[in-house]
């Protein structure tokens with residue numbers, strides 16, 4: 731079951747600047763904000779917690795990052811939407827019946843989570859991520 735919108739991710743050129751902008755927009759305090767790096771994606775990220783969801787700001791760490799290529803092609807803006815599940819394998823099996831297959835095997839995302847992405851060509855040009863949190 732998909733139980734929550736885990737996060738909405740936005741690609742940005744300058745993380746510090748974007749974070750200031752979103753702090754101004756949302757009134758988020760430091761306790762709501764977590765900074766992290768995802769070496770696999772070569773990005774620096776900031777998560778702003780809002781209720782049960784987060785806004786994730788992603789800045790590429792080098793030009794070979796997929797996010798750098800995204801910024802080149804499409805500019806700053808919505809990068810992906812992440813939906814939370816407690817059972818990633820079950821959700822992959824469910825979507826496979828709908829002929830929607832993830833782009834790859836589950837991998838490790840930011841904050842020690844198991845994630846997959848679906849091909850935006852199959853999902854109305856919006857990159858969709860499924861997230862399963864490890865036991866907290």
Ligand code: CO
Nearest residue numbers: 739786812859
């Ligand atoms: Co994400």
